[in-house]
Amino acid sequence: MSEPAFKSEFLKTMQARGYIHSITHPAELDAACLKGPITAYIGFDATAPSLHVGHLIQIMMLRRLQQAGHKPIVVMGGGTTKVGDPTDKEGQRPLLTEAQIQANIATIRGTFEKFLTFGDGPTDAIMVDNDEWLSRFGYVEFLREFGVHFTINRMLAFESVKLRLEREQPMTFLEFNYMLMQSVDFLELERRFACALQMGGSDQWGNIVNGVELIRRLDGKPAFGLTTPLLSTASGAKMGKTVGGAVWLNADMRSPYDYWQFWRNTEDADVGRFLRLFTDLPEAEVARLEKLPGAEINEAKKVLANETTRMLHGAEATEAAAKAAEAAFEQGRLSADLPTHEVVGAELEAGILLAALVHDAGLASSRGEARRLAQGGGLRVNDKPEPDANRNVTAADLVDGVVKLAAGKKKIVLVKPV
RNA sequence: GGGGGAAUGUCCCGAGCGGCAAAGGGGGCGGACUGUAAAUCCGCUGGCGUACGCCUUCGUAGGUUCGAGUCCUACUUCCCCCA
Numbered sequence A: 001m002s003e004p005a006f007k008s009e010f011l012k013t014m015q016a017r018g019y020i021h022s023i024t025h026p027a028e029l030d031a032a033c034l035k036g037p038i039t040a041y042i043g044f045d046a047t048a049p050s051l052h053v054g055h056l057i058q059i060m061m062l063r064r065l066q067q068a069g070h071k072p073i074v075v076m077g078g079g080t081t082k083v084g085d086p087t088d089k090e091g092q093r094p095l096l097t098e099a100q101i102q103a104n105i106a107t108i109r110g111t112f113e114k115f116l117t118f119g120d121g122p123t124d125a126i127m128v129d130n131d132e133w134l135s136r137f138g139y140v141e142f143l144r145e146f147g148v149h150f151t152i153n154r155m156l157a158f159e160s161v162k163l164r165l166e167r168e169q170p171m172t173f174l175e176f177n178y179m180l181m182q183s184v185d186f187l188e189l190e191r192r193f194a195c196a197l198q199m200g201g202s203d204q205w206g207n208i209v210n211g212v213e214l215i216r217r218l219d220g221k222p223a224f225g226l227t228t229p230l231l232s233t234a235s236g237a238k239m240g241k242t243v244g245g246a247v248w249l250n251a252d253m254r255s256p257y258d259y260w261q262f263w264r265n266t267e268d269a270d271v272g273r274f275l276r277l278f279t280d281l282p283e284a285e286v287a288r289l290e291k292l293p294g295a296e297i298n299e300a301k302k303v304l305a306n307e308t309t310r311m312l313h314g315a316e317a318t319e320a321a322a323k324a325a326e327a328a329f330e331q332g333r334l335s336a337d338l339p340t341h342e343v344v345g346a347e348l349e350a351g352i353l354l355a356a357l358v359h360d361a362g363l364a365s366s367r368g369e370a371r372r373l374a375q376g377g378g379l380r381v382n383d384k385p386e387p388d389a390n391r392n393v394t395a396a397d398l399v400d401g402v403v404k405l406a407a408g409k410k411k412i413v414l415v416k417p418v
Numbered sequence B: 001g002g003g004g005g006a007a008u009g010u011c012c013c014g015a016g017c018g019g020c021a022a023a024g025g026g027g028g029c030g031g032a033c034u035g036u037a038a039a040u041c042c043g044c045u046g047g048c049g050u051a052c053g054c055c056u057u058c059g060u061a062g063g064u065u066c067g068a069g070u071c072c073u074a075c076u077u078c079c080c081c082c083a
Helices: A009-016 A026-035 A053-067 A078-083 A098-115 A139-149 A152-157 A159-166 A173-193 A202-218 A256-264 A268-278 A283-290 A294-313 A315-330 A345-350 A354-360 A367-375
Strands: A039-044 A071-076 A126-129 A197-201 A224-228 A340-343 A379-381 A403-407 A411-417
Touching (some): A009 A053, A053 A268, A078 A098, A098 A126, A294 A315, A354 A367, A354 A403
Parallel strands (some): A039 A071, A071 A126
Antiparallel strands (some): A403 A411
């Protein structure tokens, strides 16, 4: 890959920090960024009430954009979500209702507000819903207006399509049209907000390029696309899948403590890369941290966890998470900031089946799993390995008013009678 | 329209003479070793029950059989070839 020397602050930062996979017209975009504020967007689906860390790199790009004095647009896929993602194999999944989608968008908005400054100013971020325009088109109208600009020949040549066909995996007509819808999104944003740049993951390249060309052809306006590399950890695992499934960004779906832990457990080899991508720390500081030898790299991981958690959940929650972790891992003490699970005092007096308690506390997805965990030596009660999950936990197990349950070394829950 | 194939443990891939809770991977979880890392090795990986056990799973619905993922019929979806 060639590395053109960018002049604009935005692209220089993007390149130095590792966000860039490819750009459609690098030199031209660089010049545009240099000339004045540009407007750029990224689209997000509203399939869940929260985004997860997989989206974080995109969110951070918008943040960098704004930091560099440009205007970010967050496009929520209200229209596309309504249709449902055809990539999903299990088509029986019930389609989200209008209300659900709107509710999802509302809670997701809160996340963006942590990373971007919204408002009416020239570089303030705005959020729009593509349902606004996508659901307005009539079929024939849509075909006549946009369909003429896309040839099947070209669409078939796109990597995403080719791959599917080669692997003999079905691709629905709807999915095939995604490209058009996304292109129309870009066109619409160009017309409404003079939006000139669409960013996204490298898997979006084809879709983005189509939008770029549609704008250039129809409106003769400059339009650009920029994609990020697909994120995986140094050892090849997909980013964001861990202990409890997806690493959600909403605090009520994944606690600040767990979020902090997620970053704290980063592989050595990823620390520098993640600090550049997910924190605002200056390059010099990142360079220093990533070079820490041996076990000292753990300090860098703490910085990473602190910075990322603060950005999302605030200073207070971060401090609590860091303190709880320090107490639990470095001093073996308890901290009230650890996740807790409340039980009715009277039930505890009577005795609660340990397997059930572990399950209820969220440390195992079933009682059976709790039992297996115990048999495998991974379950601890008050720091003592407990091979028998069939015993009852009673008030006698309380230490300083709580029972400390641990599944493995990293998942800890305090059971508190109420 | 005709012909031939395919759908498996709801994370993914994938084997499966009529006795199957179903081989093997990957992933995930746990243990050992470490530094809350990686690599490596070991164990676990449908639900419920303290246990003998019970229940629910192989695209959907029926059928044959003591017994069906496995055989038959119809349906659904997908793939390939011919038109």
